[in-house]
Amino acid sequence: MNPVLHVSNLSIAFDIKGRSTTVVDEVGLYINAGETLALVGESGCGKSVTALALMGLIESPGRVNGGSVKLQDQELINLPESALQDIRGKSIGMIFQEPMVALNPLFTVGDQIGEVLLRHTSLSRDAVQRKCLELLDQVGIPDPARRINQYPHEMSGGMKQRVMIAMAIACEPMLLIADEPTTALDVTVQAQILGLIDQLQKDMNIAVLLITHNLGIVAQHADRVTVMYAGRIAESASVHDLFADPHHPYTQGLLKSIPRNGETGARLYSIDGAVPSPDQFPAGCRFSNRCPLVLEQCRESVPTMTQRQTSHYAACWQD
Amino acid sequence: MRKPMSTANPTLLHVQNLRKYFPVRSGLMQRASAWVKAVDDVSFEVRRGETLGLVGESGCGKTTLARLLLRLVDSDSGQIEFGGDDITQKKSGELQSFRRRMQIIFQDPYSSLNPRLSVERILGEAMRVHGKATRNNVTEKVCTLLETVGLDASHRYRFPNEFSGGQRQRIGVARALALEPELIVCDEAVSALDVSIQAQIINLLTDLKQQLNLSYIFISHDLNVVRYLADRVAVMYLGEIVETASTPALFRSPMHPYTQALIETNPTPDPTVAAPDHVISGGVPSPANPPSGCRFHTRCPQAMPKCREIAPELRNRSDDAGQVACHLYV
Numbered sequence: 001m002n003p004v005l006h007v008s009n010l011s012i013a014f015d016i017k018g019r020s021t022t023v024v025d026e027v028g029l030y031i032n033a034g035e036t037l038a039l040v041g042e043s044g045c046g047k048s049v050t051a052l053a054l055m056g057l058i059e060s061p062g063r064v065n066g067g068s069v070k071l072q073d074q075e076l077i078n079l080p081e082s083a084l085q086d087i088r089g090k091s092i093g094m095i096f097q098e099p100m101v102a103l104n105p106l107f108t109v110g111d112q113i114g115e116v117l118l119r120h121t122s123l124s125r126d127a128v129q130r131k132c133l134e135l136l137d138q139v140g141i142p143d144p145a146r147r148i149n150q151y152p153h154e155m156s157g158g159m160k161q162r163v164m165i166a167m168a169i170a171c172e173p174m175l176l177i178a179d180e181p182t183t184a185l186d187v188t189v190q191a192q193i194l195g196l197i198d199q200l201q202k203d204m205n206i207a208v209l210l211i212t213h214n215l216g217i218v219a220q221h222a223d224r225v226t227v228m229y230a231g232r233i234a235e236s237a238s239v240h241d242l243f244a245d246p247h248h249p250y251t252q253g254l255l256k257s258i259p260r261n262g263e264t265g266a267r268l269y270s271i272d273g274a275v276p277s278p279d280q281f282p283a284g285c286r287f288s289n290r291c292p293l294v295l296e297q298c299r300e301s302v303p304t305m306t307q308r309q310t311s312h313y314a315a316c317w318q319d
Numbered sequence: 320m321r322k323p324m325s326t327a328n329p330t331l332l333h334v335q336n337l338r339k340y341f342p343v344r345s346g347l348m349q350r351a352s353a354w355v356k357a358v359d360d361v362s363f364e365v366r367r368g369e370t371l372g373l374v375g376e377s378g379c380g381k382t383t384l385a386r387l388l389l390r391l392v393d394s395d396s397g398q399i400e401f402g403g404d405d406i407t408q409k410k411s412g413e414l415q416s417f418r419r420r421m422q423i424i425f426q427d428p429y430s431s432l433n434p435r436l437s438v439e440r441i442l443g444e445a446m447r448v449h450g451k452a453t454r455n456n457v458t459e460k461v462c463t464l465l466e467t468v469g470l471d472a473s474h475r476y477r478f479p480n481e482f483s484g485g486q487r488q489r490i491g492v493a494r495a496l497a498l499e500p501e502l503i504v505c506d507e508a509v510s511a512l513d514v515s516i517q518a519q520i521i522n523l524l525t526d527l528k529q530q531l532n533l534s535y536i537f538i539s540h541d542l543n544v545v546r547y548l549a550d551r552v553a554v555m556y557l558g559e560i561v562e563t564a565s566t567p568a569l570f571r572s573p574m575h576p577y578t579q580a581l582i583e584t585n586p587t588p589d590p591t592v593a594a595p596d597h598v599i600s601g602g603v604p605s606p607a608n609p610p611s612g613c614r615f616h617t618r619c620p621q622a623m624p625k626c627r628e629i630a631p632e633l634r635n636r637s638d639d640a641g642q643v644a645c646h647l648y649v
Contacts, residue, residue: 042513043484156602186376187540191584191598198594213514216543216586220594239590257518258588259547267525268547270518274483 002072003030004174004207005054010067012046012053014278015060021278022065024050025231028305031175031207031224036198038210038222038239040254042275046231047211051177054209055092056084071175090120093168093206095197097180099160103152109136109163110148116170135166140196158189162196169200176201179211194221215258219243224311227251230275230286233305237312247314249291285317293318328366331502331534332388337361337397339380339387343607355607357383359558361397362633365502370528370535372549372566374542374581376603379555381538385504388536389423390414402501419449422495426507428487432479438465438490439475446497460497468493468523485516492523502534509544521548542585546570551641554578557606557614560633564641574636574643576619613646621647 012024024046031037039047052058054069056076069076071091076084088094096102104112110132117128129148136144139162152160161181168176178197182190198221201208210222218225219239226236227248235248246252256269273290276282282289288298298317305315339358342351358380365371373381386392388399390406399407406417425431432441442461446452452460462472468489479487488508495503505524509517521544527533539545545552546566553563554577562575573579580599601618604610610617616626626646633642634649 042515158602186603187542188376188580188584188599189602191586191595192600194586195594195598214586215514215588219588219590220586220592243588243590254514255588257515259521259543260588268518268522270522271515274485274516275513 001032003032004072005029005031005209006068006070007050007054008068010050010053010069011065012049012058012062013065014062016279019279023062023231023278024053026067027228027231027233029226029233029236031209033174033207034201034205035223036201036208036210036221038212038218038225039228040212040215040218040225041228042213044230044275044277045228047228048179050228051179051209051211054175054177055088055094056081086120089116089167089173090171091174093171093173093176095161095164095168095176095178095181097183099157099164099184100152102164103160105152108149108151109155109166113163113167113170116167120171131170132166135170136163138169138200139163139166140192141166156189157185158192161185161189161193165193165196165200169204169206172204173206175207175209177209177211180213181210182217183212183214190217197221215254227254230281231278232286233315234287235312235314235316236305237308237314241309241312245309245312247308247312247318248287248316249293249318250287251314253290253292285315328368330364331367331369331402332365332536333398333400334364334388335362335398335400337384337387337399338395339383339392340395353607356558356609357606358387358394361555361558361560363553363560363563365534365536367501367534368528368532369551370537370549372545372552373536373538373555374540374545374552375555376540378557378603378606380558380606381555382506384555385423385506385536385538388504389421390417415449419451419498420500421502421504422498422500423504423506424488424491424495424508426510428484428491428511429479431491432487432494434479436478437475438477438479441479441490442475442493442497445494449498451498464493464497467496467527469519483516484512485519488512488516488520489523492520492527496527496531499531500533502536504536504538506538507540508537510539510541517544524548542581543588554581557603557609559614559644561615561645562636562641562643563633564636564643568636568638568640572638574648575615575645576621576647577615580618613644623647 008028010027013020013022027050041047053064058064064077113132114128117123117131132148133144136147141147141162182193222239224238225242227234229250235251246255253271271290284300285298285303288294295317303315303317305313307313337358338360340354340356343353345352375381387394439461442464443457461475465472465474470489509520537548549566551565552569553560556577562578573582583595584598599618612628613626613631616622631644631646633644636643
């Protein structure tokens with residue numbers, strides 16, 4: 001079975017002050033139908049830029065320097081804008097971090113969900129209206145007949161995120177990209193929204209790319225995990241393998257630095273230093289200047305991704 | 320590291336029936352048409368050397384409570400006693416000596432530092448105002464302070480934009496320490512930081528507490544962090560404290576249905592623990608129009624008829640580890 005999304009050797013650079021800086025470097029990942037891949041990393045690691053590139057949304061001064069993004073068997077890199085517009089919102093649904101910013105304050109939620117359907121389907125206006133009501137109901141918004149005519153400001157953050165999800169799944173996409181979908185929400189509402197995404201994914205067999213920095217969410221909602229550091233993939237594995245047996249020292253450090261339930265006595269492990277900015281990435285392995293296990297060769301040559309176990313890959317010179 | 324708090328430790332902060340309502344103004348005359356009950360009849364205490372965790376969702380009044388304690392906003396009624404002194408009614412001149420003793424670290428290390436001031440001025444200004452440093456020794460004191468928080472003395476010439484988020488938060492910690500306070504309020508102090516940096520700041524706060532015998536009020540929505548840092552936890556919902564307990568007791572046996580929901584929905588960083596299959600519904604109601612009776616009854620899976628009418632009072636938990644406000648336990 002071919003994966004729904006297959007990204008290989010994706011590189012993205014930004015031209016800043018006449019210098020080209022590579023922020024995403026040879027990134028590869030895949031997601032199967034019905035599977036959730038979590039893309040994990042700290043701010044500035046390139047996870048959101050990668051997501052934008054999947055949808056052809058990298059704009060000047062950024063540019064895709066190479067690589068391939070295949071949605072089923074269709075290559076998306078270098079596709080003309082008109083063709084991309086047919087894909088966005090139809091084959092790929094998106095949910096962003098801030099539902100307050102992502103919705104247009106001047107249109108009712110019914111108009112905004114309806115717009116997606118009018119653009120991508122041949123449904124009549126009446127049918128669109130009916131479908132909107134159905135979608136609002138499907139994402140758990142009570143009293144859809146009243147809500148459909150409301151404006152975003154009349155809704156809570158959790159409701160707005162449900163509206164975003166309704167827009168994203170309106171055309172039954174193959175791939176759903178959720179970029180920090182619950183970071184702006186309260187914990188109890190966060191659990192509701194993640195539960196909803198899980199449910200819809202199961203019902204519609206969607207491939208989900210879940211971008212998050214919250215390892216708790218990863219543990220409970222992802223099937224596989226890809227860890228990014230400074231624009232490169234550090235490690236990729238099933239969620240169980242990654243938490244039980246992380247191979248990359250960065251992944252190990254991340255997992256050790258979260259306070260665990262019940263552990264209080266011991267000092268928290270912390271990774272020294274901070275994530276370097278893209279113009280100051282060290283040569284060789286980009287984690288080499290913070291790595292507790294650094295070898296001479298790490299500072300000189302870039303480690304290649306090697307297989308550790310079945311479907312467990314890490315880019316590290318250590319075995 | 321966490322020592323059982325003996326009751327022998329003297330009370331540092333004692334808050335009684337604290338209340339703050341903000342008016343919602345509307346209409347031509349801008350009359351108050353409603354009141355946001357941001358903090359409603361809140362009482363608690365913090366002992367010397369203790370860390371009190373304060374948790375709750377947005378709009379529950381955590382930040383307003385922090386501002387009330389620091390006298391950055393004035394309360395409508397109630398009493399704040401700090402080190403035995405009633406500070407509720409003090410005028411701004413009299414507050415000067417109190418302000419030195421209670422400091423705050425803010426959430427956002429980007430907006431809480433003045434971009435036009437060098438680190439030396441940011442840290443030195445308060446010390447000079449409060450007579451903790453003179454023109455002659457201010458540089459020396461700033462250097463010591465920077466080293467205490469893990470920065471380099473040479474960083475004092477730099478401006479905030481030259482630092483990373485984690486480094487800025489260290490400056491925020493240094494600024495709070497500059498006046499040698501007894502209590503520091505950390506308002507979501509690590510929430511904006513990346514995981515690897517968050518651990519650095521948490522360790523720093525832990526070390527400083529031991530070295531300087533500090534007390535913290537640690538406000539956060541991240542239960543994993545609160546569980547790690549706090550000796551005792553207070554849970555707020557819509558302006559009220561619904562439960563307080565020692566940290567182990569609260570997490571082992573949460574009694575208020577809201578506390579139970581918070582703990583259950585907190586994502587556990589362990590894939591062998593399944594995500595919760597039933598989650599409380601709805602969101603937090605508007606604090607301008609809170610539900611009658613128990614404010615949680617609209618979302619409570621165990622609500623009874625009387626919860627709609629009678630507001631439950633805080634009573635001792637059956638294990639004596641704290642207090643809970645719920646009709647289930649009467």
